[in-house]
Amino acid sequence: xxxxxxxxxxxxxxxxxxxxxxxxxxxxxxxxxxxxxxxxxxxxxxxxxxxxxxxxxxxxxxxxxxxxxxxxxxxxxxxxxxxxxxxxxxxxxxxxxxxxxxxxxxxxxxxxxxxxxxxxxxxxxxxxxxxxxxxxxxxxxxxxxxxxxxxxxxxxxxxxxxxxxxxxxxxxxxxxxxxxxxxxxxxxxxxxxxxxxxxxxxxxxxxxxxxxxxxxxxxxxxxxxxxxxxxxxxxxxxxxxxxxxxxxxxxxxxxxxxxxxxxxxxxxxxxxxxxxxxxxxxxxxxxxxxxxx
Amino acid sequence: xxxxxxxxxxxxxxxxxxxxxxxxxxxxxxxxxxxxxxxxxxxxxxxxxxxxxxxxxxxxxxxxxxxxxxxxxxxxxxxxxxxxxxxxxxxxxxxxxxxxxxxxxxxxxxxxxxxxxxxxxxxxxxxxxxxxxxxxxxxxxxxxxxxxxxxxxxxxxxxxxxxxxxxxxxxxxxxxxxxxxxxxxxxxxxxxxxxxxxxxxxxxxxxxxxxxxxxxxxxxxxxxxxxxxxxxxxxxxxxxxxxxxxxxxxxxxxxxxxxxxxxxxxxxxxxxxxxxxxxxxxxxxxxxxxxxxxxxxxxxxxxxxxxxxxxxxxxxxxxxxxxxxxxxxxxxxxxxxxxxxxxxxxxxxxxxxxxxxxxxxxxxxxxxxxxxxxxxxxxxxxxxxxxxxxxxxxxxxxxxxxxxxxxxxxxxxxxxxxxxxxxxxxxxxxxxxxxxxxxxxxxxxxxxxxxxxxxxxxxxxxxxxx
Numbered sequence: 229x230x231x232x233x234x235x236x237x238x239x240x241x242x243x244x245x246x247x248x249x250x251x252x253x254x255x256x257x258x259x260x261x262x263x264x265x266x267x268x269x270x271x272x273x274x275x276x277x278x279x280x281x282x283x284x285x286x287x288x289x290x291x292x293x294x295x296x297x298x299x300x301x302x303x304x305x306x307x308x309x310x311x312x313x314x315x316x317x318x319x320x321x322x323x324x325x326x327x328x329x330x331x332x333x334x335x336x337x338x339x340x341x342x343x344x345x346x347x348x349x350x351x352x353x354x355x356x357x358x359x360x361x362x363x364x365x366x367x368x369x370x371x372x373x374x375x376x377x378x379x380x381x382x383x384x385x386x387x388x389x390x391x392x393x394x395x396x397x398x399x400x401x402x403x404x405x406x407x408x409x410x411x412x413x414x415x416x417x418x419x420x421x422x423x424x425x426x427x428x429x430x431x432x433x434x435x436x437x438x439x440x441x442x443x444x445x446x447x448x449x450x451x452x453x454x455x456x457x458x459x460x461x462x463x464x465x466x467x468x469x470x471x472x473x474x475x476x477x478x479x480x481x482x483x484x485x486x487x488x489x490x491x492x493x494x495x496x497x498x499x500x501x502x503x504x505x506x507x508x509x510x511x512x513x514x515x516x517x518x519x520x521x
Numbered sequence: 522x523x524x525x526x527x528x529x530x531x532x533x534x535x536x537x538x539x540x541x542x543x544x545x546x547x548x549x550x551x552x553x554x555x556x557x558x559x560x561x562x563x564x565x566x567x568x569x570x571x572x573x574x575x576x577x578x579x580x581x582x583x584x585x586x587x588x589x590x591x592x593x594x595x596x597x598x599x600x601x602x603x604x605x606x607x608x609x610x611x612x613x614x615x616x617x618x619x620x621x622x623x624x625x626x627x628x629x630x631x632x633x634x635x636x637x638x639x640x641x642x643x644x645x646x647x648x649x650x651x652x653x654x655x656x657x658x659x660x661x662x663x664x665x666x667x668x669x670x671x672x673x674x675x676x677x678x679x680x681x682x683x684x685x686x687x688x689x690x691x692x693x694x695x696x697x698x699x700x701x702x703x704x705x706x707x708x709x710x711x712x713x714x715x716x717x718x719x720x721x722x723x724x725x726x727x728x729x730x731x732x733x734x735x736x737x738x739x740x741x742x743x744x745x746x747x748x749x750x751x752x753x754x755x756x757x758x759x760x761x762x763x764x765x766x767x768x769x770x771x772x773x774x775x776x777x778x779x780x781x782x783x784x785x786x787x788x789x790x791x792x793x794x795x796x797x798x799x800x801x802x803x804x805x806x807x808x809x810x811x812x813x814x815x816x817x818x819x820x821x822x823x824x825x826x827x828x829x830x831x832x833x834x835x836x837x838x839x840x841x842x843x844x845x846x847x848x849x850x851x852x853x854x855x856x857x858x859x860x861x862x863x864x865x866x867x868x869x870x871x872x873x874x875x876x877x878x879x880x881x882x883x884x885x886x887x888x889x890x891x892x893x894x895x896x897x898x899x900x901x902x903x904x905x906x907x908x909x910x911x912x913x914x915x916x917x918x919x920x921x922x923x924x925x926x927x928x929x930x931x932x933x934x935x936x937x938x939x940x941x942x943x944x945x946x947x948x949x950x951x952x953x954x955x956x957x958x959x960x961x962x963x964x965x966x967x968x969x970x971x972x973x974x975x976x977x978x979x980x981x982x983x984x985x986x987x
Contacts, residue, residue: 303809305807305809306807307566307804307806308805309802309805310626310803310804312804320806349610350610351609351610352608352609352610353608354606354607354608354609365931365934365939367934368939371930371934372926372927372930375930376926379919379922380923383919416868416869416938417868420869420872420938423931423946424872424873424876424946427876428879430923430924431880431920431923434916434919434920435916435920438920462894463890465886465890466883466886466887466890469836470879470887473829473833473878473879473883474875474878474879474882476828476829476832477825477829477875477879478875479825480821480824480825481818481821481822481825483821484818485821489868496872496875
């Protein structure tokens with residue numbers, strides 16, 4: 229055999245690494261919590277109306293940010309109604325904050341005098357995504373984990389399935405932990421990134437398990453540890469190339485994409501790295517230890 | 522090489538279909554073929570006031586119910602990417618609906634559907650002709666009976682009263698209907714279809730009292746004891762009650778055609794709203810992400826894609842070109858299917874596309890690494906390619922099936938955006954499997970003479986290529 233990298237026998241070190249990462253993530257999630265986007269928390273919507281005055285979204289953001297911090301990341305969108313005259317501009321400004329009625333009044337005065345527009349209405353809004361996401365997504369994730377566990381148990385062995393699910397939970401927790409630690413906003417796109425990560429992680433795991441399954445037949449009589457290690461080395465080029473290509477796309481997006489897309493790109497970038505790591509260092513030791521016959 | 526010829530034909534056919542779906546000009550021009558979501562392109566925005574009566578104990582529960590009904594309707598119409606916001610202002614509750622890919626607010630309102638409350642009523646009289654609310658004697662009759670004249674779907678006018686037999690305890694408004702479906706009529710002497718439905722438990726007792734009050738033996742006709750189903754001030758159906766319904770499960774018979782039965786079932790099922798909605802404004806909303814964000818992200822996506830394409834060629838040479846073609850092909854395919862299925866592309870959908878780029882490249886890499894392994898053992902190129910595909914088939918199969926499985930679960934349980942994400946995920950993964958196994962095979966077989974043998978094999982196997 230060619231030179232091999234030993235992935236399995238140093239597993240104690242990586243188990244410690246994983247445990248530390250998971251612990252740090254959980255602590256951050258429970259202590260620091262998440263920076264939920266307005267889609268989740270709800271907040272206030274201010275409708276501003278400008279007559280005969282052209283003002284862009286970024287100009288408006290600049291003026292409002294001077295009034296209060298929360299407008300820096302406000303969602304500012306142009307809206308229009310049927311029958312609006314041509315010289316009327318309307319903006320909906322959404323912030324994840326609610327105001328008491330006296331606050332509303334002073335805010336209204338400041339906003340109107342500084343922007344030269346008229347505050348048409350001050351709405352309290354609920355988080356739209358919160359209901360949608362809470363309603364089904366957690367059930368969906370749990371059910372899909374169970375479905376994948378069954379599939380892998382049938383096509384491979386139960387141990388492989390258990391290893392895959394442990395790796396998935398590991399990946400989801402650590403990625404969420406990164407979101408919490410770095411204070412990236414959790415919005416709908418970030419949830420999509422999290423779901424994508426599940427896909428990647430399971431892909432990596434299956435490719436590895438597939439090779440282990442094949443090698444168990446090929447290298448009869450060898451120890452499970454050496455079979456697993458040989459398998460990792462055989463699929464290593466694939467693992468690195470596949471992860472690297474996705475990493476490139478996600479990382480470029482993280483560097484250059486606009487504000488709302490950033491959390492998504494962040495989730496993808498972290499997810500690819502963690503997903504690759506977990507198939508090498510979480511799945512393989514479990515299969516090596518318990519996957520023998 | 523007959524197999525390759527078949528593969529090539531399939532590949533070209535699929536590509537043609539995808540391109541036609543994407544580029545076939547419509548009335549609106551061809552940019553509208555691929556529908557873009559609210560975050561990327563904006564859409565129609567309609568605001569409704571939820572009319573809640575003062576005596577209602579828990580108004581926010583009513584708003585929640587309205588929200589759920591509308592969400593289900595939009596999801597069923599394929600507008601999983603539409604957003605529904607609950608808004609509170611000056612002690613009133615509003616629901617703001619934003620629908621992507623719709624530029625016409627009238628079309629948006631049609632999608633949202635009925636904004637009225639469905640109720641059961643007693644029919645007191647019927648009449649065929651001009652508007653009875655303009656004829657004094659009919660108006661007098663309506664006043665005397667404390668009832669209203671409403672138009673029926675069949676064109677007749679009906680005098681109906683919400684308080685059945687004039688009793689307040691016999692009112693059934695906004696019932697929750699568990700199911701309503703058309704069924705084939707099986708009874709002798711009848712033909713066509715009937716509609717069966719079931720009421721939620723809390724309405725069973727009222728419905729039993731109502732049916733008891735209006736009951737007439739089958740075959741008899743009592744014009745003042747008919748039950749009507751009213752929605753949006755239209756009598757959707759009126760008929761005689763021939764059985765007392767004690768368990769909430771009822772049938773509406775009328776020798777309907779399949780279409781009539783379907784329509785009536787849809788009316789019952791559409792989930793009558795628990796409160797009336799009053800439109801307070803209709804208009805448009807700009808892209809939620811903002812033009813600059815969309816442009817920057819698009820640029821970033823293209824840069825990333827180009828880097829991947831270059832990397833593949835540098836690392837895998839000839840096989841890298843095949844991978845790049847496969848990648849581009851699958852992207853066109855995905856967009857084509859999305860246009861064909863009238864799916865809406867949003868930011869989470871783009872996540873699905875990036876995932877597709879990943880799995881397509883990954884599939885090719887898995888196959889190439891296999892082929893390389895075979896080449897290293899000294900087999901000729903063509904044999905190695907055949908073996909490489911054969912050996913990696915189940916790897917790809919298992920990896921992709923698990924992803925599709927997860928996608929299906931996500932589609933089934935998720936709502937709104939999550940459903941949209943699941944759709945792109947499933948289409949993308951199926952496409953990548955097709956591209957990897959069929960397109961890559963054709964191209965690799967065609968390019969086999971140009972594939973360099975790895976160094977180990979070259980010394981052993983010289984120039985054997987056939």
